[in-house]
Amino acid sequence: MTDLRPSDDEFEPYEEDRGIPLPVSWIAIALALWGIVMLYHNNRSVMIGRSERSEAAKPQSRDVGAGGAGIFLARCATCHQPNGSGVAGAVPPLASSPFLKAKPEVVVQILLHGIDGPIRVGDDVFDGHMPSFASVLSDDDLAQVANHVRKGWGASQTISAAFVAGQRARFPDRGAWNGGSEIAATLDPTLPPQPAPRPDAGTGIDPAVAGLVQHGSGDAWACASCHGSQGQGRANVPRLAGLPAAYISAQLAAFASGSRRDDTMTVVARALSQNQRETVGNYYAGLRTPSTARPSLDGDLERGEILALQGDWKHGVPACFSCHGPSGFGVAPGFPALAAQHPAYTADQLAAWRGKVHRASPNDVMNMVANSLSDSDRRAVADFLATLPPVPAAHRQEPVHGRSVAR
Ligand code: HEC
Numbered sequence: 001m002t003d004l005r006p007s008d009d010e011f012e013p014y015e016e017d018r019g020i021p022l023p024v025s026w027i028a029i030a031l032a033l034w035g036i037v038m039l040y041h042n043n044r045s046v047m048i049g050r051s052e053r054s055e056a057a058k059p060q061s062r063d064v065g066a067g068g069a070g071i072f073l074a075r076c077a078t079c080h081q082p083n084g085s086g087v088a089g090a091v092p093p094l095a096s097s098p099f100l101k102a103k104p105e106v107v108v109q110i111l112l113h114g115i116d117g118p119i120r121v122g123d124d125v126f127d128g129h130m131p132s133f134a135s136v137l138s139d140d141d142l143a144q145v146a147n148h149v150r151k152g153w154g155a156s157q158t159i160s161a162a163f164v165a166g167q168r169a170r171f172p173d174r175g176a177w178n179g180g181s182e183i184a185a186t187l188d189p190t191l192p193p194q195p196a197p198r199p200d201a202g203t204g205i206d207p208a209v210a211g212l213v214q215h216g217s218g219d220a221w222a223c224a225s226c227h228g229s230q231g232q233g234r235a236n237v238p239r240l241a242g243l244p245a246a247y248i249s250a251q252l253a254a255f256a257s258g259s260r261r262d263d264t265m266t267v268v269a270r271a272l273s274q275n276q277r278e279t280v281g282n283y284y285a286g287l288r289t290p291s292t293a294r295p296s297l298d299g300d301l302e303r304g305e306i307l308a309l310q311g312d313w314k315h316g317v318p319a320c321f322s323c324h325g326p327s328g329f330g331v332a333p334g335f336p337a338l339a340a341q342h343p344a345y346t347a348d349q350l351a352a353w354r355g356k357v358h359r360a361s362p363n364d365v366m367n368m369v370a371n372s373l374s375d376s377d378r379r380a381v382a383d384f385l386a387t388l389p390p391v392p393a394a395h396r397q398e399p400v401h402g403r404s405v406a407r
């Protein structure tokens with residue numbers, strides 16, 4: 001049996017913050033987290049993931065203050081700094097950024113979809129995560145904050161809410177921009193030269209695995225036909241990209257043995273050898289596909305954030321992130337990433353665990369968690385998790401070799 005308690009160093013200092021009374025303003029919490037993270041971690045992925053969680057995921061109902069300046073302070077300043085200087089090595093400056101002097105669609109598209117890939121601003125290359133604000137800010141708010149940053153540090157042309165609405169309709173289903181080069185090629189070729197994007201899934205992959213994943217073989221139907229060409233998933237088909245390798249192969253073994261029930265996946269998993277299960281596990285664990293998950297269950301995002309970060313001890317719900325990692329990126333080998341998972345799938349699993357028929361979990365931990373969640377809490381936490389950025393490149397996963405997780 002795997003020891004389910006993460007070791008002490010996997011527990012983040014956040015754990016000790018559980019006692020902070022909620023009325024403390026979220027901004028203060030975000031700043032405190034930022035400070036703690038700066039003190040304790042040089043790990044950029046954790047740093048960005050954490051402040052993304054507290055900034056981008058703030059629900060719409062919050063009072064963001066008047067006009068573009070207020071929205072900037074509430075939503076952007078934690079990362080880009082109040083004076084737009086950015087954070088060396090982690091967050092690019094907005095002050096005199098070529099992306100703000102570029103065509104107005106550039107900043108609007110960045111705000112709508114976020115960035116997940118290398119980008120050059122001035123002399124420096126950044127490779128972090130700019131969160132999407134599409135679901136947390138209205139067209140009018142987006143126009144106001146875009147005008148604020150462009151007027152302060154870039155161009156003067158005014159952006160209207162109608163212009164934002166038009167930009168929103170352009171790429172309705174896309175995930176984050178794959179760095180500056182994709183933005184330049186798609187939106188404004190006059191931007192200064194940008195670094196090469198991260199390689200697509202499929203490059204450097206054993207052709208036999210790529211063939212299995214993309215085209216299938218016998219009863220092992222093409223994984224891509226349901227899980228998407230990049231493991232992005234959709235609705236109640238889970239996102240696989242970035243899940244721990246050993247977790248994936250253990251789930252495939254569980255489908256094959258019948259201890260996790262799903263008619264399709266049982267057929268598929270039985271057609272795979274143990275070696276193939278590990279190989280596809282390593283393949284999907286290494287993919288860094290942008291998130292295509294969006295809140296879709298009408299859940300209360302604010303409540304979802306509380307459940308994920310702090311839990312609700314009155315109702316016996318532990319903080320999801322105490323096991324699934326401080327940003328919901330998962331903890332290999334046994335705790336899957338929850339960030340960027342599709343809400344319908346997350347909520348389905350949580351509902352299924354209440355019955356225990358569909359799926360076991362080690363020591364029944366998830367059965368206990370799921371039993372303390374009400375229907376509205378399931379929708380709230382599933383929708384909140386869908387607003388989070390996916391597991392970043394810096395979050396390394398150990399590949400599995402002939403080893404599977406004890407279940
Ligand atoms: C969680 C931290 C975070 C928040 C919050 C955030 N950004 Fe960003 N932003 C980034 C990072 C990191 C990048 C670079 C992305 C990369 O490296 O791939 C970026 C890139 C950008 C860029 C393009 C590069 C540049 O420097 O011009 C613009 C424009 C931008 N952000 C504007 C905003 C605005 C406006 C807001 C508030 C609505 C905001 N950001 C909120 C982290 C953040």
Ligand code: HEC
Nearest residue numbers: 220221222223226236237238248251252262264265268280
């Ligand atoms: C016909 C559609 C379909 C095909 C083809 C398919 N899957 Fe699935 N897969 C699903 C669905 C639906 C689920 C969710 C099952 C559930 O609700 O428990 C799933 C679940 C999974 C899970 C569990 C993920 C998690 O987060 O726990 C893994 C791993 C997986 N599939 C891997 C694969 C691999 C590898 C292939 C190709 C060899 C594949 N699947 C082919 C539909 C499919």
Ligand code: HEC
Nearest residue numbers: 318319320323334335336346349360361362365366369381
């Ligand atoms: C005590 C540790 C623990 C806590 C707390 C916890 N989980 Fe889990 N969770 C697990 C483990 C272990 C698994 C893997 C189960 C398996 O191997 O089948 C898991 C799996 C999941 C899955 C399945 C993911 C997938 O890809 O199929 C979901 C969804 C999930 N947890 C949601 C939550 C939510 C939401 C919370 C907070 C309300 C939470 N968990 C709290 C330990 C925990």
